[in-house]
Amino acid sequence: MSDESLLVRDLGEHGLLEKLQRFCPQDIIGDDGAILATTPNKSLVVTTDVLVDGVHFSDRTTTAFDVGWRATAANLSDLAAMGATPLGITVGLSLPGKKLVSWVEKLYQGISACLRDYQTPLVGGDICRSAVTSIAITALGEVIPQQAIRRSQARLGDAIVITGLHGLSRGGLELLQNPGKGDNLEPVERDRMIQAHQRPKPRLDLLPYLAKISQEIAIAGMDSSDGLADAIRQICRYSGVGAVIDRGPAIFPGLIKLAGFSKAREWMLYGGEDFELVLCLPQNYALNLVRDLGGDAAIIGKITEVPEIKLVDSNKLVTELDIDREFRHF
Amino acid sequence: MSDESLLVRDLGEHGLLEKLQRFCPQDIIGDDGAILATTPNKSLVVTTDVLVDGVHFSDRTTTAFDVGWRATAANLSDLAAMGATPLGITVGLSLPGKKLVSWVEKLYQGISACLRDYQTPLVGGDICRSAVTSIAITALGEVIPQQAIRRSQARLGDAIVITGLHGLSRGGLELLQNPGKGDNLEPVERDRMIQAHQRPKPRLDLLPYLAKISQEIAIAGMDSSDGLADAIRQICRYSGVGAVIDRGPAIFPGLIKLAGFSKAREWMLYGGEDFELVLCLPQNYALNLVRDLGGDAAIIGKITEVPEIKLVDSNKLVTELDIDREFRHF
Numbered sequence: 192m193s194d195e196s197l198l199v200r201d202l203g204e205h206g207l208l209e210k211l212q213r214f215c216p217q218d219i220i221g222d223d224g225a226i227l228a229t230t231p232n233k234s235l236v237v238t239t240d241v242l243v244d245g246v247h248f249s250d251r252t253t254t255a256f257d258v259g260w261r262a263t264a265a266n267l268s269d270l271a272a273m274g275a276t277p278l279g280i281t282v283g284l285s286l287p288g289k290k291l292v293s294w295v296e297k298l299y300q301g302i303s304a305c306l307r308d309y310q311t312p313l314v315g316g317d318i319c320r321s322a323v324t325s326i327a328i329t330a331l332g333e334v335i336p337q338q339a340i341r342r343s344q345a346r347l348g349d350a351i352v353i354t355g356l357h358g359l360s361r362g363g364l365e366l367l368q369n370p371g372k373g374d375n376l377e378p379v380e381r382d383r384m385i386q387a388h389q390r391p392k393p394r395l396d397l398l399p400y401l402a403k404i405s406q407e408i409a410i411a412g413m414d415s416s417d418g419l420a421d422a423i424r425q426i427c428r429y430s431g432v433g434a435v436i437d438r439g440p441a442i443f444p445g446l447i448k449l450a451g452f453s454k455a456r457e458w459m460l461y462g463g464e465d466f467e468l469v470l471c472l473p474q475n476y477a478l479n480l481v482r483d484l485g486g487d488a489a490i491i492g493k494i495t496e497v498p499e500i501k502l503v504d505s506n507k508l509v510t511e512l513d514i515d516r517e518f519r520h521f
Numbered sequence: 522m523s524d525e526s527l528l529v530r531d532l533g534e535h536g537l538l539e540k541l542q543r544f545c546p547q548d549i550i551g552d553d554g555a556i557l558a559t560t561p562n563k564s565l566v567v568t569t570d571v572l573v574d575g576v577h578f579s580d581r582t583t584t585a586f587d588v589g590w591r592a593t594a595a596n597l598s599d600l601a602a603m604g605a606t607p608l609g610i611t612v613g614l615s616l617p618g619k620k621l622v623s624w625v626e627k628l629y630q631g632i633s634a635c636l637r638d639y640q641t642p643l644v645g646g647d648i649c650r651s652a653v654t655s656i657a658i659t660a661l662g663e664v665i666p667q668q669a670i671r672r673s674q675a676r677l678g679d680a681i682v683i684t685g686l687h688g689l690s691r692g693g694l695e696l697l698q699n700p701g702k703g704d705n706l707e708p709v710e711r712d713r714m715i716q717a718h719q720r721p722k723p724r725l726d727l728l729p730y731l732a733k734i735s736q737e738i739a740i741a742g743m744d745s746s747d748g749l750a751d752a753i754r755q756i757c758r759y760s761g762v763g764a765v766i767d768r769g770p771a772i773f774p775g776l777i778k779l780a781g782f783s784k785a786r787e788w789m790l791y792g793g794e795d796f797e798l799v800l801c802l803p804q805n806y807a808l809n810l811v812r813d814l815g816g817d818a819a820i821i822g823k824i825t826e827v828p829e830i831k832l833v834d835s836n837k838l839v840t841e842l843d844i845d846r847e848f849r850h851f
Contacts (some may be wrong), residue, residue, distance in 0.1 A: 222603060222669075222671050222672055222673075222743070223568055223598075223599035223602040223743055223744060224566040224567055224568035224599050224602075224603045224605065224660075224662070225566070225567050226564045226565070226566055226603070226666060226669055227564060227565040227566075227567065228565075228666070229559055229563075229564065229565050231561040233559075234556045234557060234558050234559065235556070235557040235559050235565065235608070236554040236555070236556055236557075237554055237555050237557065237609070237644055237645050237659075237661065238553055238554035238555070238611075238645060239645050239646055239647045239659065240613070241613040241614070241615055241647045241648070241657065242649070243615055243650065245652075246649060246650050246651065247649070269553035269554050270553075272552075272554075273552060273553055273556070275554065278565070279567070281567055281568075281569040281659050282569070283569045283571040283613065283657035284571070285571055285573055285615075285655050285657075314567055315567050315568060315569050315659075316569055317569045317570050317571045317657075319571045319572070319576060319577070320573065320576050321573040321576065321653050321655055322575075322653050323615070323651050323652050323653045323655075325651055325653075325655060327569075327571065327613035327615075327647075327655075327659075329611050329613070329645075329657075330554075331567065331661070332554070334556070336556060336558070339552075339556055342552055343552075413553055414553060
């Protein structure tokens, strides 16, 4: 570890690059680009995300390690959402000269820790000076083209399956921003929400299940990074269909204890950054998938013809999904 | 074209993304990632660059169109430097909300114009809010792995070949920053230097020649984006060799008229951003390549055993290459 007071501008671009190269496989260092082997029958999948200090992360709620982890997880989640196996990521980093070198090293440690969990290499990058810290990650993966999961493939009658629980990341953020809140939570509930916010897990563990299904039928889907409601809305929009959500998705009990039922339900639908998958597939495949995944997935509704999205509450009150609520980054 | 006064924040992230999607092939829009077909016997080549407002470009010398062109050309040049054929690029854009939408559209027009010249698609991107405009581009290409050009492959006795002319981009920058300068230049000389700065051309036109040679022997090389001297230094460093530059590379006459011989020579060696190729290959292959390229390439020296770089002037004065001169971005 470097001297804790060393600044980026003390090292310079070349010095910092040399320090960061140890996070890359040694055989790809030195050239203008990295060379990666691919699988002959697969197509390349590419996805890019930009994260900006003060917009997507802040030192107040997120350590440098966690910024790296989350940025990496978000991009690997985009690959999982397409049914693609990761090949590698690149990191383009903009930094003020007065940033601590130790911050940058911790960022890369977080990136590397997440990549290690999913056997994915860091295959390239660039660093440069800027008044604002920002991180642009491009993730590369591969998928048999006929088996790719796409938003546009939902069909009338498909069951809507969601993995995991939603709203936990938003609950974790609330706890981090307001340390006094949530006295009534069990430590395990608190930890789980904070963990969901700081160290989300891309659902690459689902790939073997999805690959098996998509040999037989097309799966529609995406991840819920911008919220569960947004994912359903995007799938319906690109597939030209509607949806009825007729079983309220399960709400994590700790979330209700933290925020009350009404707010917990709002965070569950609109909170975002849960990085779970929202999938549409024929009823029998959906039932098998949910069974195979144990308690980790649920059918929450089905695809309908009329292009509108209805939430049917347990007391049969029908409401329209509030489709104007979404992330606004400007 | 949009209303000239429309700001990014007026449109919001989704509105702006929709506007920019027309620069992408229509079949890749809508999913978390783009899907690209690859060639079975080739490996993937990946390269990333980040450009920041005020560091790599400025409204004073560069229009939005040219910022887009240059950023794209720089990344395609990295692919050319590896001997790789482009597959596509992604663009991660950070923008202040007060940026004009028309600026962003012109940026994308510049990106698209450069991509069009090299039959390369824009395959993905992200936009987000930031106090500072920055552009992170990742370029994807493919190459038969045994035929990749690498910095580490220079061998004792190799000839050093450079394409094109060096220092022109730096001369163009001088003319743009000091419109009063260069009264003694012919219009064609002035235009050529300004063009070299604003619309550099990645040397993808060399790929067929290089592919043919690299079927037989390994080529060492990189592009001269950080300067001709830097390229020679990097190749020597990664190959564990030295070099003697015994024929001064030709200097563009307009550059000498603009800045005098001494400064012109300095810009030729250290100016950077010419995006030409610096290649090391056996003498007979080098001679054939230079002949095939007509006046567009020259042998300027050879690879030596002792790990130092010597410039032998025409009057036989031997000087060491000033290896500490390099871009410092922090």
